[in-house]
Amino acid sequence: MTVTTRAAAVQLSVGHAPADAIALALSLIERAADEGAGLVVLPEIFAAPFVQPEPDPDYFAYAEKLDGPSNAMAAEVSKRRGITVVSSxxxxxxxxxxxxxxxxxxxxxxxxxxxxxxxxxxSNGFPEKFYFRPGDEAPSAVDTTAGRVGTIICYERHFPELGRAVALDGGTVLAVPVACASAPMKDVFQLELRAQAVANGLYVVCANRSGLEVAKDYFGTSAVYGPSGEILAQVDDGDGIAIADIDGDLVARTRRTRPFLRDRRPELYTSLAR
Known part of the structure; x- marks a missing residue:
């Protein structure tokens, strides 16, 4: 199914209590929908502070069930506005x-x-293995109101295989919720996201937080990238949305003119699964 719509990356400033963060996220989703967005991506664990460098058992108080308040908001606005929302x-x-x-x-x-x-x-001040059990399923794409969308999360942008898995499953948009705060990595951060877009011939929608949260200074830079790696829209600092058109036909044309998926030789890559 070819879909032409708009995609928005929501950027949230830090320092909000969970209920206030959910309310702020909702207001930005509404704004994005008012501007024609059919897909909205929220930052990684958007309603809570993110993990700090030292493991903290008290952090588990921020956990919620799948039907908790964050997702309840996302589900409600998704239905009411007839859009796709990627929550975290x-x-x-x-x-x-x-x-x-x-x-x-x-x-x-x-x-x-x-x-x-x-x-x-x-590593690098992100002791996530202390809090989370890793998922056992590879990223994949799913049909939505905004086309075929797949998701990877933050650190996973370092692994080219994951975005490729979404592309091979027919994904035209890669959603990337992040909590990125390492200033020396900012340029690499954008390079990796642009590379995911180019290598896989798809749109990338990346949503980050912004501001100083205890020991971490989140650098924002939420953006929508086109299938040639171009930055279509970006939010530098603070609260806001990066919103841009996404065109399924352009994805198809890009994959014909740069046929990286066609020219793969999987039989030569068996050593990569070691």
């Missing part, structure tokens, strides 16, 4: 003591995909 939560799983870093895609109010972050850092 600190998920409390069914088994006591098990948690995940989870992205949920709502299309017209329906939960159409749950993706649990499968690659977790324990």
């Amino acid at each position: 939560i600190f998920e409390e799983r069914e088994v006591a003591g098990v948690y995940a870093n989870t992205a949920c895609t709502f299309s017209n109010g329906e939960l159409v995909q749950v993706y649990r972050k499968s690659h977790l850092p324990f």
Whole structure:
């Protein structure tokens, strides 16, 4: 299905209580929908502070079930506005003591995909392995009101295989909720996202937070990237939305003129699975 719509990356400033962060996110989703967005992506674990360099058992208080307040808001506005919303939560799983870093895609109010972050850092001030159990499923694409969308989460942008998995599953948009705060990595951050777009011939919608949160200074730079790696829209600092048109036909044309998916030789890559 070819879809032409608009995509928006929501950027949130830090320092809000969860209920206030959810209300702020809702107001920005509404603004994006008013401007024609059919797809809205929220930052990684958008309603809570993100993990700090030292493991903190008290952080588990921010966990919520899949039907908790963050996703309840995303589902409601998705249905009411007839759009797709990619939410992100600190998920409390069914088994006591098990948690995940989870992205949920709502299309017209329906939960159409749950993706649990499968690659977790324990470095550079992000001890995520202390809090989250890694997901066991590869990223994939799912049909939504905004076309075929797949999600990877933050640290996973370092792994080219994950965006490629979404593209091979027919994805035309890669949603990337992030919590990125390492200033020396800012240029690499954008390089990686642009590379994902070019290598896979798809749109990339990346949503970050902004501002100083305890020991971490989040650099914002939420953006929508086109399938040639161009920056179509960007928010530098503070609260806001980066919004741009996405065109399924352009994805198809790009994949014909740069046929990287066609010219793959998977039989030569078996060593990559070691």
